[in-house]
Amino acid sequence: PFAELYHFESKSRGTEDMLKAHERSVREAALFRKKWWKELKDGDPYYNPNLNHEGGGFKYKEQKE
Numbered sequence: 001p002f003a004e005l006y007h008f009e010s011k012s013r014g015t016e017d018m019l020k021a022h023e024r025s026v027r028e029a030a031l032f033r034k035k036w037w038k039e040l041k042d043g044d045p046y047y048n049p050n051l052n053h054e055g056g057g058f059k060y061k062e063q064k065e
Contacts, residue, residue, distance in 0.1 A: 033040060
């Protein structure tokens with residue numbers, strides 16, 4: 001519980017220009033979707049149902065009354 005972890009974004013990749021980084025990101029996203037298409041289609045059974053899938057953050061779903 002007392003561990004301190006550090007993440008240095010792209011440290012092992014070195015510097016890149018924006019185009020190369022974007023192209024790699026697109027390729028990686030395509031590979032991810034190809035590998036995990038069923039889970040993406042069916043939905044993550046471990047994802048908290050109270051959280052919203054929309055956008056980049058994890059926000060509570062608005063409750064319908």
